[in-house]
Amino acid sequence: xxxxxxxxxxxxxxxxxxxxxxxxxxxxxxxxxxxxxxxxxxxxxxxxxxxxxxxxxxxxxxxxxxxxxxxxxxxxxxxxxxxxxxxxxxxxxxxxxxxxxxxxxxxxxxxxxxxxxxxxxxxxxxxxxxxxxxxxxxxxxxxxxxxxxxxxxxxxxxxxxxxxx
Numbered sequence: 048x049x050x051x052x053x054x055x056x057x058x059x060x061x062x063x064x065x066x067x068x069x070x071x072x073x074x075x076x077x078x079x080x081x082x083x084x085x086x087x088x089x090x091x092x093x094x095x096x097x098x099x100x101x102x103x104x105x106x107x108x109x110x111x112x113x114x115x116x117x118x119x120x121x122x123x124x125x126x127x128x129x130x131x132x133x134x135x136x137x138x139x140x141x142x143x144x145x146x147x148x149x150x151x152x153x154x155x156x157x158x159x160x161x162x163x164x165x166x167x168x169x170x171x172x173x174x175x176x177x178x179x180x181x182x183x184x185x186x187x188x189x190x191x192x193x194x195x196x197x198x199x200x201x202x203x204x205x206x207x208x209x210x211x212x
Contacts (some may be wrong), residue, residue: 074098077120090117090124 071089074080080091080098090101092111099108101117108115117124194200 071098071100077116081116081118081120090115091120 071080074089074091077091077093080089088100088102089098090108090111091097092099092108093114093116094111097110099110099115101108101115108117115124116122118127
């Protein structure tokens, strides 16, 4: 190991030991209690006007029942936790609502537009087929009429029987 690595490791150990051995005694007010200690291991109890140690993982100050300030002196730590929880919950609801809207509602519109487009294409093809059939029917009728005229089978009454001569 080089000297720089050893120095960084020793420095981190010293900071970690100092963070765990923070003294919260002798702090006279909330501002000096919270801002005067490193890494926020002290909290101010407004009820007893004392600076008390606390663990970051613990939600309550030991020995303080009501107003415990741990991160700032303006808002109670419990209120901050509740507000953050509500904010995260609302954010999750908003994200899930947007996801549902994008996946379901917009998808429904897209499917409806696709279906309408397919129906229009189908109707267009049916119309083309119908025109093609009418054209072939008219062409066939022209050929039949030409043959009738050629063989003298024209008649004024289409329901009249043909007579053999």
